[in-house]
Amino acid sequence: MSMTVEREAIARRLIKGSVKRSYAPVVDLDWDSPPKPDHYFLPPTVLSLVGTDIWAGLSEEQRIEVSRQELANILSVGIWFENLLNRTLLARLMTADPAAASTHYALTEMGDECRHMVMFGRAIEWSGARPFRMRLDERLGMALLPYALRGSLLWVAALVGEEIFDALQREMLDHPQLQPLVSRLMQVHVAEEARHIGFARDGIMRRKPTRSRWETFVASNGHAVAGVLFRRLFTNPAMYRRAGLDGRAAARAARANPHFHEVQIRGFASLASFLEEAGLMSRASRYGWRRGGFLP
Template sequence: MPATSQVRRHDGAGRVAIAQRLINGSVKRSYEPVVELDWDREPESDRYFLPPRVLTLAGTDLWAGLSEERRIEVSRQELANILSVGIWFENLLNRTLLDRLMAADPASATTHYALTEMGDECRHMVMFGRAIEWSGARPFRMRWWERAVMTMLPSALRGSLLWVAALVGEEIFDALQREMVDDPELQPLVARLMQIHVAEEARHIGFARDGIMRRTPTRGRWETVVAANGHALAGVLFRRLFTNPAMYTRAGLDGRAAAQIARANPHFHEVQIRGFASLAAFLDDAGLMSRLSRYGWRRGGFLP
């Protein structure tokens, strides 16, 4: 996706045209992961579940001291963790979109595309869950208070903030997957999973970006303040999610110590910055990157 976008007219016809184009694209290029992926093919013992260069511990002294077998196990647990996070966020997006549809026109193309996107996300959640099982790992579960927050969030995500939240939950993963998908060290099934996810998420990202840019000329000051500051904690949250101590513990390491090492790892920070670069440029262009949110993303390691 382009790093920046021009402000677009806030007209219903333009939004409907985008929705209809994305529906047509979905008809031509959608996937059914249950049959698209070779679930009967066992993981290859000498291949990684995520490329070593994007793993949170890569480049550290701790990583240098690990055997190849242990490194692959770390990659297995990191994959299970990131797919678990993906399931949470796609669940949140679906529940938010479904809540909005209660007041939407059920005959409009924008409603039909929202439903199409929700169908994509449901298939992605199945794909992620099956991939965790296929890998031999176990999913990572939210704590009770995290579930409580996720339950309340759909009521708070409105207007531009909804689309910002959608992009935060999709674009960082998308950018990193584009970087990883052709890595020769990657398990073939994981590479295919990423190809499917990248192809379908491109439509979702386009719809969210268009929604933000069409609201730009008419959104009020309060909506701008909320949307520009509402993602301020996301950088810190994502850093903690990406360096979940439990995944290191499952890989046979000291979880807390490994998480501290990963959070201070300059190599991992470079990966974070690359993953956030396109979204950071877009939010800045849309006037939705405030001083507070910039501070939060920098504190999380996603901005230099």
């Protein structure tokens, strides 16, 4: 069976899976139920300041507020990346076979991502927080990236934007201190992202035997800056300021926090192993992810 035929077969299977198990977050989540005052918006086990002197000096109410702002920040980042993926896939479809199952699954995945962006936006509103906006340089980068993401690099970028979040969500969605609506949001996202991750991983491994040296070079080095970028996004000073803290001091504390580094390493572990297996983790990429705190 040829690579194209196998890829189409996988796309058809994923489409069937989407028909059997997809969600409509607007009606599948209980948006009318207010946040519980004694529950966290992200579990303390993954919050960036846990274990620092700053965290030790906070009241329980302040800690919950930090979790609210960290949730709003991470959901805002998720919206940016899902928007980027959709625009990249849509650009590729201009030259794709409109009758191919892989095209139909790409459209199905885009539909999932659109619903996820609505779900994330509604969750920010429901939490009582406000979304975080991209800086000008970030907006320019997001506008240009769809033109640069091709071949294996596209699927690597998709995994970088999906797997780290997915791994951490699986770890915390059943936490007893987590807001029930946030737990449900994570259940929905994990179920649908599993298909997206499988499709991206398959795309990378099927290209491995035939990709050129140039494609391998670009794909293995193109994500070198992602670790440093994610560290900055995950420790956004603005979210600490909104929680009533000194934003710069809190960001410095979070970035130097061994506990938070452990969280980052756990989130990246599965993807790091896969990229090594696929031959797409270069020396530069390892350095970038280690510099960002995602590799030991």
